[in-house]
Amino acid sequence: xxxxxxxxxxxxxxxxxxxxxxxxxxxxxxxxxxxxxxxxxxxxxxxxxxxxxxxxxxxxxxxxxxxxxxxxxxxxxxxxxxxxxxxxxxxxxxxxxxxxxxxxxxxxxxxxxxxxxxxxxxxxxxxxxxxxxxxxxxxxxxxxxxxxxxxxxxxxxxxxxxxxxxxxxxxxxxxxxxxxxxxxxxxxxxxxxxxxxxxxxxxxxxxxxxxxxxxxxxxxxxxxxxxxxxxxxxxxxxxxxxxxxxxxxxxxxxxxxxxxxxxxxxxxxxxxxxxxxxxxxxxxxxxxxxxxxxxxxxxxxxxxxxxxxxxxxxxxxxxxxxxxxxxxxxxxxxxxxxxxxxxxxxxxxxxxxxxxxxxxxxxxxxxxxxxxxxxxxxxxxxxxxxxxxxxxxxxxxxxxxxxxxxxxxxxxxxxxxxxxxxxxxxxxxxxxxxxxxxxxxxxxxxxxxxxxxxxxxxxxxxxxxxxxxxxxxxxxxxxxxxxxxxxxxxxxxxxxxxxxxxxxxxxxxxxxxxxxxxxxxxxxxxxxxxxxxxxxxxxxxxxxxxxxxxxxxxxxxxxxxxxxxxxxxxxxxxxxxxxxxxxxxxxxxxxxxxxxxxxxxxxxxxxxxxxxxxxxxxxxxxxxxxxxxxxxxxxxxxxxxxxxxxxxxxxxxxxxxxxxxxxxxxxxxxxxxxxxxxxxxxxxxxxxxxxxxxxxxxxxxxxxxxxxxxxxxxxxxxxxxxxxxxxxxxxxxxxxxxxxxxxxxxxxxxxxxxxxxxxxxxxxxxxxxxxxxxxxxxxxxxxxxxxxxxxxxxxxxxxxxxxxxxxxxxxxxxxxxxxxxxxxxxxxxxxxxxxxxxxxxxxxxxxxxxxxxxxxxxxxxxxxxxxxxxxxxxxxxxxxxxxxxxxxxxxxxxxxxxxxxxxxxxxxxxxxxxxxxxxxxxxxxxxxxxxxxx
Numbered sequence: 001x002x003x004x005x006x007x008x009x010x011x012x013x014x015x016x017x018x019x020x021x022x023x024x025x026x027x028x029x030x031x032x033x034x035x036x037x038x039x040x041x042x043x044x045x046x047x048x049x050x051x052x053x054x055x056x057x058x059x060x061x062x063x064x065x066x067x068x069x070x071x072x073x074x075x076x077x078x079x080x081x082x083x084x085x086x087x088x089x090x091x092x093x094x095x096x097x098x099x100x101x102x103x104x105x106x107x108x109x110x111x112x113x114x115x116x117x118x119x120x121x122x123x124x125x126x127x128x129x130x131x132x133x134x135x136x137x138x139x140x141x142x143x144x145x146x147x148x149x150x151x152x153x154x155x156x157x158x159x160x161x162x163x164x165x166x167x168x169x170x171x172x173x174x175x176x177x178x179x180x181x182x183x184x185x186x187x188x189x190x191x192x193x194x195x196x197x198x199x200x201x202x203x204x205x206x207x208x209x210x211x212x213x214x215x216x217x218x219x220x221x222x223x224x225x226x227x228x229x230x231x232x233x234x235x236x237x238x239x240x241x242x243x244x245x246x247x248x249x250x251x252x253x254x255x256x257x258x259x260x261x262x263x264x265x266x267x268x269x270x271x272x273x274x275x276x277x278x279x280x281x282x283x284x285x286x287x288x289x290x291x292x293x294x295x296x297x298x299x300x301x302x303x304x305x306x307x308x309x310x311x312x313x314x315x316x317x318x319x320x321x322x323x324x325x326x327x328x329x330x331x332x333x334x335x336x337x338x339x340x341x342x343x344x345x346x347x348x349x350x351x352x353x354x355x356x357x358x359x360x361x362x363x364x365x366x367x368x369x370x371x372x373x374x375x376x377x378x379x380x381x382x383x384x385x386x387x388x389x390x391x392x393x394x395x396x397x398x399x400x401x402x403x404x405x406x407x408x409x410x411x412x413x414x415x416x417x418x419x420x421x422x423x424x425x426x427x428x429x430x431x432x433x434x435x436x437x438x439x440x441x442x443x444x445x446x447x448x449x450x451x452x453x454x455x456x457x458x459x460x461x462x463x464x465x466x467x468x469x470x471x472x473x474x475x476x477x478x479x480x481x482x483x484x485x486x487x488x489x490x491x492x493x494x495x496x497x498x499x500x501x502x503x504x505x506x507x508x509x510x511x512x513x514x515x516x517x518x519x520x521x522x523x524x525x526x527x528x529x530x531x532x533x534x535x536x537x538x539x540x541x542x543x544x545x546x547x548x549x550x551x552x553x554x555x556x557x558x559x560x561x562x563x564x565x566x567x568x569x570x571x572x573x574x575x576x577x578x579x580x581x582x583x584x585x586x587x588x589x590x591x592x593x594x595x596x597x598x599x600x601x602x603x604x605x606x607x608x609x610x611x612x613x614x615x616x617x618x619x620x621x622x623x624x625x626x627x628x629x630x631x632x633x634x635x636x637x638x639x640x641x642x643x644x645x646x647x648x649x650x651x652x653x654x655x656x657x658x659x660x661x662x663x664x665x666x667x668x669x670x671x672x673x674x675x676x677x678x679x680x681x682x683x684x685x686x687x688x689x690x691x692x693x694x695x696x697x698x699x700x701x702x703x704x705x706x707x708x709x710x711x712x713x714x715x716x717x718x719x720x721x722x723x724x725x726x727x728x729x730x731x732x733x734x735x736x737x738x739x740x741x742x743x744x745x746x747x748x749x750x751x752x753x754x755x756x757x758x759x760x761x762x763x764x765x766x767x768x769x770x771x772x773x774x775x776x777x778x779x780x781x782x783x784x785x786x787x788x789x790x791x792x793x794x795x796x797x798x799x800x801x802x803x804x805x806x807x808x809x810x811x812x813x814x815x816x817x818x819x820x821x822x823x824x825x826x827x828x829x830x831x832x833x834x835x836x837x838x839x840x841x842x843x844x845x846x847x848x849x850x851x852x853x854x855x856x857x858x859x860x861x862x863x864x865x866x867x868x869x870x871x872x873x874x875x876x877x878x879x880x881x882x883x884x885x886x887x888x889x890x891x892x893x894x895x896x897x898x899x900x901x902x903x904x905x906x907x908x909x910x911x912x913x914x915x916x917x918x919x920x921x922x923x924x925x926x927x928x929x930x931x932x933x934x
Contacts, residue, residue, distance in 0.1 A: 053258055059431055059492035060411070065258060070242025071265050074421065074430055075257060076249035078414040079501045080532035081871035084250035085415040086158045087145040088166070089425045091245075092238035094216040095139045095355070096278070103218015104234050106137040107176075107183055107226060111235075112144065113787065114175040116168040119161055123788035126161075128857030129154060130864020137216055140355045141426035147415055149864050150251035156260050159246075163264040166244065171235050173228045180223060181800030187217050188827050189803055191753035192646065194293065195301045195363065201291040202305045206359055206462040210282040240270045245425045249418035251501075282307070282357060284476050289462040296751035298640040299345075300366035302376040304383055305462040306455050308360045311353035311427040313480035317439035318447040319351040319360055319455070324399035325391060325448070326362060326383060331398060331574050333389075337382050338364055339630055343375050345637035349383075353436075355427055357477045359462075360455065367637045376463065384461075386452035396445045401581045407437045408584060409601075412533030428483025434492045500530035504870040506890035506897075513880065513890070516714055519722050522700040525880040528710040529873075534604040536706035537873045539881040540614070540721075542596045543701075544694035546731035550594065550666040555678040556690035557666075559631065561591035563687065566627035569620045573627065576617070585610045587617075593667040594733060596695070601874065604707045608716055615720035621691065628684055639676050646749045646756045646926035647825075648672075653745055654758045654924045658738040658819060666733060696726030703880035705873045735815040737764040743922035748930055755828040755927020759838050761920055763818035765811050773899040774911035775809055775820075780858040781850050782841065783807025783822060790841050795824055801834050802826045813886055820916065828932035831925050843918040849909035863897055 053065035053073060065073040097104050112135065113122050126133045126146065131154075133146040144162065148154045190196055200215045207213030217223075246265070248257055285307060309315050327349025329335045338344035346365040352358030364379050366372045410416055417433075424432040460475040502508075514526040544550075550557070565587065566573045580587055585602035587610075598618070602610045642648035652672065661668040670678065702717055740762050749755075765772060783791035783806040795805040802824045811818030822842070824834045850858075869875055870893075883889060 053262055057431065057487070057490075059434055059490065061495035062417075062430070063254075064430065065261075067241065067262065067266055069266070069268055069270060071268070072245040072425075072430075073258070073261050074245065074247045075254050076247070076414055076417060077252055077254050077257075078249065078532065079251055079530075080412070080414055082150040082251050082501075082504060083147055083415060083868055083871055084150050084155055084158075084248065084252050085145060085147045085418040086155070086162065087143055087247040087249075087418045087422065088162045089141055089143045089245045089247070089422050090239060091141055091243050091426055093138050093140045093142055093426070094214055094218070095211045096238065096276075097211060097214070097218075097234075100222055101226070101230060101234070102214050103183070103216070103223040104226060104231060105142055106216050106218060107180070107223060108171070108231060108235055109135045109137045109142050109144075110179045110183060111171050111175060111231070112165055112169050114170050114172070114179070116164045116170065118164050118168070121788075122161065122165070123785070123792075124857065125157075127785055127788040127861045129157070130861040130868065131158070132865070132868070136422075138423070138426075139212055139216060141422060143419075143422045145419060147250075147868070149868060152253070152256060152260075155248070155252055155257060156264075159260050159264040162246070163268060166239055166241070166265075167268055169235065169239075171228070171232050176226070176228055176231065178797060178800035180226065182796055182803055183217070183223055184220065185754070185801070185826055185830075186803040187220060187223070188754040189825055190217060194295050194297055195365075197295075198291075198293050198301055198303060199361070199363075201293055202303055202361070202462050203359065205289045205291045206285070206305050206307065207282055210280050210356060212282075212354065212356065212358065236271060237273070237276070241265060241268050242270050243275060245421075245430070247418045247421055247425075247430075249414040285460050285462075288458055291462070296749075297644050298368045299637055300368075300370065300372050302344075302364045302366060302372055302379060303463065304362045304379060305359045306361075306457075306460050307357055307475065307477060308351060308451075308455050309477050310355060310357050310480040311424075311436075312432065312483055312486060313478065314439070315447075315451045315454075315478075316351070316353060317436065318443050318451045320353075320403070320440065321396060321399040321443050322386075322391070322448050322452050323349040323351040323360060324402065325395045328399070328402075331395070331577070333382050334362060334364065334379060337378050338375060339634075340626065341378075342629070342633060343370065343378060345634045347379075353423065353427065365637060367633060368640045380461075380463070384456045384458065386449060386456065391445055391448045391452065393445050396443065396448055398578060398581070400440060400443065401578070403440050404437065405581050405584050407440075408533065409535075409586075412531075412535050414532070429487050431487040431490055431492070432483060435486050435490065502529045504867070504876075506870075506894035509870065509876070510890040514710065515884070518697070518700070518702070519718060520696075520698045520700075520725055522697055522702060522721065523884040524714060524717055525701075525703040525884055526708075526710050526713055527703075527705045527876070527880065528708055528713075529706065531706040531873060534707040535873065536600075536602050536604060536607045536704065536708045537877040538598075538600040538602075538607075538611075538704045539702070539877045540598040540600075540697075541701040541881050541885065542598075542618075542695065542697060543594055543699055543730045543732075543885075544596075544696070544726055545594055545666070545728050547666065547733050549693070549728050550733075552664040553686075553690055554664075554666060554668070554670075555675075555682045556686045557694075558591055559628065559682060559687045560621075560691050560695070561589050561596050562631050563623055563627060564589050564617050564621050566631075567622040567624050568616050569622050570616060573624075576613070579613060580610075583610050583613070587614070589617075594730065599874065599878070604709075607708055608712075611716050611720045615724075618695065618697075618721075619724055623684060623688055623691070625684055628687065632679055632682070635679050636676055639672050639679070642672055644749055644752070646747070646752050646754065649747050649749060650756045650758050650924045650926035653747060653926075654760060654821075657740050657743055657745070657922060657924070658760060658762060660736045660738055667735075692726075693728050694726050695724075697721035697724040698726065699730050701881045701884040703877045703884065705877040705880065732814075735812060735817045737817045738762040738819070740922050741917075741920035743924070745922075745924045746929065747924070747926035748928070749926050750928050750931070752928045753827070754825055755831050755925060755929070756825050757823070757831050757834050757838070758924045759822040759835075759921050760924075761820045761916065761922070763809075763811060763820060763915060764816045765818055765915070766816055767811055767813050767896075769811070771907075771911035771915055772811060773896065774903050774907040775915060776900060777855065777858045777862065777903050778845065778850065778908050778912055778916075779807055779809040779820065780862055781854050782845055784858070784862075790845065791822065791824070791837070794841060795826075795834055795837050799833065799837070801830045801837070805834070813882075822921075828927035828929050831927060831929070835923060835925070838923075839918060839921065842916070842921065846912045846916050846918055849912065850905055852905060855903070855905050855908065859901060859903065862900060866893075866897060866900075
C-alpha cells in the first residue's frame, strides 16, 4: 500500500485538464437554427488567398510567423520523436469574465468539443486517429492541443479542426444543458480537496477587485444559470485570429506546415469590434488578512500569500528563486524549520507568473494532533525573516542549478515546449520563456534578499486574520515593462543541435538493441540511438525474495526504497540532490512486491558519473534515523488524510475485495488502520535488516536507451552492479485469480461534495490469451476514453452525470489473473444513475457486440497510441527491461499490434460472451449519500 505526497500538487493545479486516464468523450450534435449565436460571427473561411505568412522572429529553433489576419504562428521542427503537437492558445481566461459570468471561460472550453458544422463529433474523430488531445483554462488563457503520429494528413486535419472551431463552434443551448452538469460535477470533485479550496479562499481574500480573486471554475450559481447568448457573445468576442497563437512542434516539414496553416487559417476574419480594454488594478493591501475553512478531515494546512509583481517584472526571477529556497526538499528553509522539527509533514512555496500582479504562496501540512498555531508562527517567521537571516550564495546557486537544469531538459522535449509556451504567450510573448531563463541565470544573492524584504511583509500578507493597524504599511507593486520592450532585438542562444531521425518500429528497435548477460546472472539491453539533448534513459529492476522470506516485511520493503535517496555513507540527502542537478540527472526509486525499480534520466556527458552515484546509493545507504522519522510522519499524515477521501476509501475497498492473499503476505492489501499500525511499529533495525537480506543485482534487468557509447556501457553497468549480491535469492510469487461476484459496498464519507463509483469483474487470462486483443478493443469502445466511448457518451455527454467515466482492462503477463474495471465520479445523488448506466452499457456491449465503425476507429486509435508510446525513450527503456524479465523481444509487440489490427467484430463478440458476465459485476461507492438522501 503505497503513499505519496500529493496535497500540494493537487492544490496548485488550478486549470481544467480532462484526465487522459479517465478519458471521457464529448459527443456533440448539430445545433438547431434557434441555438445559433445572436451576434455576427466571422464569415466561413474560403480559399486562403491572402499574403503569405510574414516571418517575425527566430530564437533557438523556434520561428514566429504572422498571418495577415493577425494570427501568430510558432514553428518548432524537431526530429527527436515521430510525433507532432499542435497547441492553440487564446489570450482569454477567467480574468476577462464579467459579473455573473464566472466560470464562463472554462465552460466555453468544454463547449468547444461539442462540434462545428464540418466536425460534428470531435472526440470521435480524434479518437479514431489515436490523438492525445485536451484543453486547459486558467486566469489568463485557454489552450487546446493535440499530439499525434507525425503524418502530414493528421497535421492538416488538426489544423482544419482548430481553424474551424475558432469561428464556427456550435455553442448551442441543448449542449449547454448537459455540459453545465458535467462542469458542476467537476466543481464537486474539487470540493473534496480542502487545501485546494483553502488556496481559492486565500486568493479571494487577497484580491478585493481584480478577477484573480475568482476561481477559474467559477461560482456554482453562475455556471448553473449562464445565459447562452452571453456565452456565445463571449466566444465570438475572444476566439479570433488576432487573439490567438498557433504552436506546431515535432517532426514536420516547416514549408508544408506553413502552407497548411495558411490554407486553414488564412481566410479567417476578425470581428469588427476590437478586443475590450482591461484596466482594473488591485490597490496595495492595507493590512494582513485571513480566511478560515472548516470541513471534515484529519490533516490541517496553514498558508501564507503575498502580492508580487507581474511575470514581466525584473523581480519575477528572483521571487522564483526565493520560493525554491523556502519550499524545496530537503534544503528548503521551511522543510528544515517545520518538517525536520516534526511540526509539519510537508511544505511548499511558489511564485505565480501572471499577466497582472500575482501571489507568492507558502503552504504547510499539519499532522493530526499537530500545533497549527505554532506551524503558522514558525512559517511566518521563516518567510518574513530574510532580513534577520540573510539569503546565502549557496542557496541561490542550488536553486539556479535546479531551475536551469529544468530549462535544459524542457528543450529536449518539443511537445513539452509547445505546451510550456502556453503561459508565456498569455504573458505577452513566447520569447519570455527564454528571457525568463536568462533572468534566472543573472539573479544575484542581493536580488533575492531585496525581493524578500520588499514583498514578504506583514501588511502584504494574507493568512488568517485581518487586524486594523494605526499606521498601516503599503507595498506598492511597481509597473512592469511590456513584453515587446523585453524581446526587442532579443536573439537568444544558439539553437539546439539538429535532430536525427530514428525509426521506432519494433523491428528497427530489435535490430539496434544489444542484449547481454551480466556477471551475476542479470540481463542488459542497450539501445543506442539519437536523442535530443543527448539524453540517456536507464532503468534498473532489482528482484528479491519469495513468499516465505518476505512475509510480514511489507512496511520495511517500502521504507528501504523510500530511504535510498536520503543519504549514503559518503553523501547526505542534500548532497545527492545537488550532484544530480549538476549532472543534469533525474533519479526515481520505487518499490512493489518483490521488486525495486530505479529510473534515471541524464545525458551522454554525465552518464558514467550518474551510474557511479547510483551504485553508491544502492550499495552504501546510510539510513539516517531522522530521515526515517520524517518519512514515517509524512506517510502516516497521508494515510490519515485518506480516511475521509471517497476515492481513497473506495479504491482500498475495491482492491481488498479482489485480493486473494492472507494477512502478512507480501502482496496483501491492508486497511488504512492496519497500514498505519505497521508504519508506526517499524524499527530502523528492521529497515536495515531488510536491505542487507534482499538488496542485490543478482538476476537484475537493466535497460539503457538514448545517446550513449554502446561499447563502453556494458563495463559501466558491470562496474556499478557487479558483485552486488543479496543473501536471499529471488523466486517469483505466483498470483491467483480473484473469485468476486455481485458485491455492492457503500462507504459513507460525510461532508464530501463528490462521490466515486468503482465496478469490477475478475478475469483469469494472460496477455498471450487468444481473447486478449479482442478484449483490448472491447474495453476501448466501452470506456477507453471519457471523451468518446459508450460510457463517456452516456454518463457524461447524454446524461451529464459525471466529469469523468471510463474503464480499464488489466491481465497478467505470466499468471492467469486480471480484471475489468469501470470508474466514474459524480455527485452523491447521481451515483445510483451512474450505476444503472454501468450495468446497462456493459450488458448491451455483451449482448449486441460492436459496430464496424466502432471497431475501425478503436483499432486505428489504439494502434496509433501504441506506436506513439515507443517514441518516448523513458517508456521504451521500461518496456525493454520488462521484456528482459519476460523473455520477450519487440517481435512480441509487433505480433500484438498485428493481432489487434486483425480483430473482427465477431471475435470481439465471442470474447465478450465468453469472458464477461455483467450480472457478476461488483460495485464499490463512497460519498456523502446520507446528506444526498436527506
